[in-house]
Amino acid sequence: MTKVGIAVFPGSNCDRDVHHVLNNVVGLQADFIWHTKDRISGYDAMIVPGGFAFGDRLRAGIIAAHSPIVSEIKRMARDGTPVLGICNGFQILVESGLLPGALMMNDSLRFVCRWTKVKVQNNETPFTSEFSKRQEFDIPVAHGEGRYMVDSKLLKDLKKNNQIVLQYSNDDPNGSVSLIAAVCNEDGNVMGMMPHPERASEPIISATGKNDAITIFKSLADYLKGK
Amino acid sequence: MAILTDSELAYLEGKLQRKANEVEQDIVGAEWSEHCSYKSSKKYLRLLPTKGKRVLVGPGYDAGVIDVGDGHVLTIHIESHNHPSAVEPYGGAATGVGGVIRDIMSMGTRPIAVLDALRFAPLDKSNSKWLFKHVVRGIADYGNCIGIPTVGGEIEFDPSFEDYCLVDVASIGYGKKEEIISNRADVGDLLVLAGGSTGRDGIHGASFASRALEAENRSAVQIPDPFLEKLLLEATMEAVQQGCVKAIKDLGGGGLSCCLSETSDNLGRGFEVDIGTVHAKESGMSSAELMISESQERMLYVTDAEKIPKLKKILDKYELRYSILGKAAGHQNLIVRHNDSVVADMPSELVAHAPLADRQAKRPAYLDSIKNVRQPRQPADLGKVLLSLLSSPTIASKRWVYQQYDHEVGVRTVLKPGDADAAVLRLEDNKFAAVKLDGNSKHCYIDPYQGTLGCLSEGRRNVVCTGADPVGVVDHLQFANPEDPEVFWTFTQAINAIVDYCNFMEIPVVGGKVSFYNETAKGPIKPSPVMGTLGLIDDSAKITRSGLKKGDSIFIVGQTAPEMGGSEYYEQHHKITGGQVPVVDLKTDKKNGDAVLGLIAAGLVSCAHDCSKGGLAVALCEMAIAGNLGFKVDIKKVPNSCKRSDEVLFSESHSRYIIGTKDPEQVEKSLTDAGVVFAQIGKAVGIKAEFTKSGKPVVGLTRLKLESSFASLEKTMNH
Numbered sequence: 001m002t003k004v005g006i007a008v009f010p011g012s013n014c015d016r017d018v019h020h021v022l023n024n025v026v027g028l029q030a031d032f033i034w035h036t037k038d039r040i041s042g043y044d045a046m047i048v049p050g051g052f053a054f055g056d057r058l059r060a061g062i063i064a065a066h067s068p069i070v071s072e073i074k075r076m077a078r079d080g081t082p083v084l085g086i087c088n089g090f091q092i093l094v095e096s097g098l099l100p101g102a103l104m105m106n107d108s109l110r111f112v113c114r115w116t117k118v119k120v121q122n123n124e125t126p127f128t129s130e131f132s133k134r135q136e137f138d139i140p141v142a143h144g145e146g147r148y149m150v151d152s153k154l155l156k157d158l159k160k161n162n163q164i165v166l167q168y169s170n171d172d173p174n175g176s177v178s179l180i181a182a183v184c185n186e187d188g189n190v191m192g193m194m195p196h197p198e199r200a201s202e203p204i205i206s207a208t209g210k211n212d213a214i215t216i217f218k219s220l221a222d223y224l225k226g227k
Numbered sequence: 228m229a230i231l232t233d234s235e236l237a238y239l240e241g242k243l244q245r246k247a248n249e250v251e252q253d254i255v256g257a258e259w260s261e262h263c264s265y266k267s268s269k270k271y272l273r274l275l276p277t278k279g280k281r282v283l284v285g286p287g288y289d290a291g292v293i294d295v296g297d298g299h300v301l302t303i304h305i306e307s308h309n310h311p312s313a314v315e316p317y318g319g320a321a322t323g324v325g326g327v328i329r330d331i332m333s334m335g336t337r338p339i340a341v342l343d344a345l346r347f348a349p350l351d352k353s354n355s356k357w358l359f360k361h362v363v364r365g366i367a368d369y370g371n372c373i374g375i376p377t378v379g380g381e382i383e384f385d386p387s388f389e390d391y392c393l394v395d396v397a398s399i400g401y402g403k404k405e406e407i408i409s410n411r412a413d414v415g416d417l418l419v420l421a422g423g424s425t426g427r428d429g430i431h432g433a434s435f436a437s438r439a440l441e442a443e444n445r446s447a448v449q450i451p452d453p454f455l456e457k458l459l460l461e462a463t464m465e466a467v468q469q470g471c472v473k474a475i476k477d478l479g480g481g482g483l484s485c486c487l488s489e490t491s492d493n494l495g496r497g498f499e500v501d502i503g504t505v506h507a508k509e510s511g512m513s514s515a516e517l518m519i520s521e522s523q524e525r526m527l528y529v530t531d532a533e534k535i536p537k538l539k540k541i542l543d544k545y546e547l548r549y550s551i552l553g554k555a556a557g558h559q560n561l562i563v564r565h566n567d568s569v570v571a572d573m574p575s576e577l578v579a580h581a582p583l584a585d586r587q588a589k590r591p592a593y594l595d596s597i598k599n600v601r602q603p604r605q606p607a608d609l610g611k612v613l614l615s616l617l618s619s620p621t622i623a624s625k626r627w628v629y630q631q632y633d634h635e636v637g638v639r640t641v642l643k644p645g646d647a648d649a650a651v652l653r654l655e656d657n658k659f660a661a662v663k664l665d666g667n668s669k670h671c672y673i674d675p676y677q678g679t680l681g682c683l684s685e686g687r688r689n690v691v692c693t694g695a696d697p698v699g700v701v702d703h704l705q706f707a708n709p710e711d712p713e714v715f716w717t718f719t720q721a722i723n724a725i726v727d728y729c730n731f732m733e734i735p736v737v738g739g740k741v742s743f744y745n746e747t748a749k750g751p752i753k754p755s756p757v758m759g760t761l762g763l764i765d766d767s768a769k770i771t772r773s774g775l776k777k778g779d780s781i782f783i784v785g786q787t788a789p790e791m792g793g794s795e796y797y798e799q800h801h802k803i804t805g806g807q808v809p810v811v812d813l814k815t816d817k818k819n820g821d822a823v824l825g826l827i828a829a830g831l832v833s834c835a836h837d838c839s840k841g842g843l844a845v846a847l848c849e850m851a852i853a854g855n856l857g858f859k860v861d862i863k864k865v866p867n868s869c870k871r872s873d874e875v876l877f878s879e880s881h882s883r884y885i886i887g888t889k890d891p892e893q894v895e896k897s898l899t900d901a902g903v904v905f906a907q908i909g910k911a912v913g914i915k916a917e918f919t920k921s922g923k924p925v926v927g928l929t930r931l932k933l934e935s936s937f938a939s940l941e942k943t944m945n946h
Contacts, residue, residue, distance in 0.1 A: 010545060011454055013374025017638045034544075050636075052372045055454025111367055113633045142371070142633040199635045204653060204767060207643060 429521025695762025
């Protein structure tokens with residue numbers, strides 16, 4: 001039986017939501033792992049959920065990036081384990097150096113919580129393999145610092161290496177470079193995304209009634225099954 | 228600062244049969260403040276109907292507890308943070324959220340939603356825009372960080388809030404019935420203070436809130452730390468789950484003074500504490516400062532020697548600081564030591580129960596002067612009036628506000644802000660809660676009794692429109708100085724209204740709060756009771772939104788009367804304050820609501836919305852905007868006793884619902900059988916909002932125009 005670990009930091013607040021969706025909706029076994037854990041074994045994928053780890057003090061994600069569990073996540077990532085960071089989790093992965101770029105304050109200078117649409121640009125990652133290329137789907141964002149920034153050289157590299165996984169479809173909530181909503185590392189096994197797939201995986205709580213975002217987790221389940 | 232009145236001090240010393248020392252006076256002064264003691268209101272609050280078949284714990288504890296079946300409970304509480312928010316809007320509003328969340332945690336339940344009801348002066352008045360902006364940001368930053376969704380509320384603008392604001396925050400909790408904190412203590416049990424360090428912030432906060440706002444007293448405002456509260460929340464939930472606490476009490480107004488005396492009194496056990504053990508922000512704090520500091524994010528746990536290792540382990544996991552203050556004792560006193568000396572020793576019951584004040588009530592003279600107003604002339608262009616009402620900040624879209632709130636965290640938010648009349652939260656796969664806050668200071672000023680009935684009626688309509696059965700209300704009663712008999716009379720009228728409404732509807736009052744002294748040098752606020760209504764939905768198929776659906780036949784349930792007093796139309800457009808406010812007929816109110824619930828249960832309703840601020844015309848436009856559709860409605864068909872078109876369009880008569888349906892014959896039959904006043908008035912069609920009268924055009928506006936006006940608040944705030 002494959003197992004997914006959910007990293008929990010003081011201040012994580014989407015951990016329970018991801019846990020619910022994986023266990024009760026997708027049917028993947030997922031467990032919480034507290035941030036002080038310095039040896040992780042028996043987990044086939046890791047998810048770093050959203051929230052305000054360490055209260056976003058100093059800078060979103062920076063303190064968590066130096067915690068024992070992130071050292072472990074780095075090791076697992078090197079070994080090819082799929083790692084997904086959502087919202088604050090994306091910020092943590094960026095701060096830990098697992099993903100390129102930076103996440104800045106939204107161009108509105110305000111927190112924004114609303115539904116938007118994203119388009120799949122890379123459907124060859126463990127989290128997007130079940131999407132068709134350029135497929136659009138509905139998903140909400142909720143963040144104050146979600147404006148993805150890279151310089152023009154790095155942007156070129158990202159494009160060349162097919163590291164831009166999701167882009168906002170015209171309806172840009174935060175001012176990200178090239179409408180980037182999700183990126184992956186060069187190997188494709190580590191992905192960070194600002195929108196919240198766990199909030200769009202069940203029709204009952206979807207603003208549009210559609211739950212195509214669940215394909216993020218279903219792709220992962222499929223990937224782990226085939227491993 | 229003299230806090231106790233001379234007669235209160237005499238009463239205290241008479242009971243003690245000795246002089247009260249300064250620390251004792253400070254402790255009692257905090258606890259006997261209006262804010263903590265309810266000394267003006269308590270006699271009246273006892274009149275409220277608080278019992279019901281679902282009510283497990285009524286008002287009195289930190290939050291009311293409602294049995295929702297299958298071993299689960301909902302908890303609900305409402306608080307305000309008006310004075311602090313008026314001087315320091317960010318911190319005041321944020322700590323208001325923190326306080327009400329801790330009340331929910333204290334019952335052993337996890338907070339699953341926050342709602343807020345906000346009142347400001349019009350945005351072009353003095354510092355109103357600044358207050359509005361920072362209050363919203365304070366609520367957003369606190370709720371977002373702690374991960375509790377802010378799912379709904381309401382906002383009203385009125386000149387009576389100039390240089391001031393009302394910030395009411397309600398929270399809902401959900402938990403297991405068996406984990407509800409039993410609140411008991413045995414002799415020798417340990418008192419553990421956990422969380423934030425105690426400092427000199429928020430000194431005299433409760434007393435500050437118990438007087439008119441005279442000067443900026445920033446040191447009385449507490450400092451928010453949502454991250455710390457999040458740790459406290461998770462630690463409390465783990466402690467409850469592992470059964471290692473016997474009682475919990477949060478620290479709010481009055482700090483340790485109120486927390487210790489009330490808990491000791493409630494549990495029927497004396498407390499012996501040493502405040503030298505309190506983990507403090509700074510050294511050298513006096514005994515009185517330690518006792519009345521309102522530093523935030525603090526909780527008191529009662530546990531025993533057997534359970535404390537487990538509790539310590541949990542607190543250590545979250546790196547929370549804590550102090551073991553002392554023990555529960557066999558006597559009935561609160562004995563406070565500071566290191567070696569006893570600084571206070573008084574019966575807890577005496578401290579926890581202020582002598583009640585006798586307030587005089589007298590019908591205010593102003594009521595007569597605004598009873599009759601000259602009818603304004605009907606404007607030639609009613610379309611223009613409609614657009615101006617849609618752009619009035621009280622009515623306009625609150626998107627600028629709710630998009631700053633994370634309203635989705637927790638994966639429970641089924642109906643989100645803007646979707647419907649109330650927020651709907653998923654409790655289980657087929658169980659949902661609907662919740663809404665409603666206030667109307669304009670109606671309540673002109674007629675506090677009918678105005679308050681109206682708030683309750685609106686709350687009931689709001690949850691009914693989502694398909695929910697109303698099961699409980701919370702009240703937040705906000706007035707100016709209760710020592711002014713004319714102010715106090717308006718308070719008693721509000722109480723009478725709640726008693727009458729809730730008795731008739733058989734909806735219990737499960738919690739509440741009273742806030743007096745809401746006034747500044749500019750004068751008193753208008754009477755501003757805010758009612759929170761909670762409903763339950765037992766089937767996801769019943770969940771109903773407000774947006775029109777293509778091809779809907781549109782019905783109105785209820786009678787429209789020329790009750791224009793306090794309406795947005797009179798106040799905003801004609802600048803008239805006065806006249807006859809809408810009157811609630813309890814029987815009709817119940818019948819209409821039940822009829823709509825019946826239609827929803829029968830699967831006949833595709834959308835529903837109540838008529839409230841701005842009347843029928845605004846309600847239909849809101850449904851059109853939410854549904855991305857137009858409509859054609861003949862106002863001649865609207866059941867009414869009005870003489871003029873503007874009255875039919877903009878009257879705010881209560882007990883009215885607008886519904887859309889795909890099966891007009893069946894709806895007609897059901898409503899006829901229910902014996903309610905109703906009519907089929909039009910259709911959802913096209914891209915325009917069209918009102919006609921016997922075929923002749925009255926108003927014709929494109930939806931684009933409606934949307935542009937409706938977005939005016941967002942434009943003002945982004946500017």
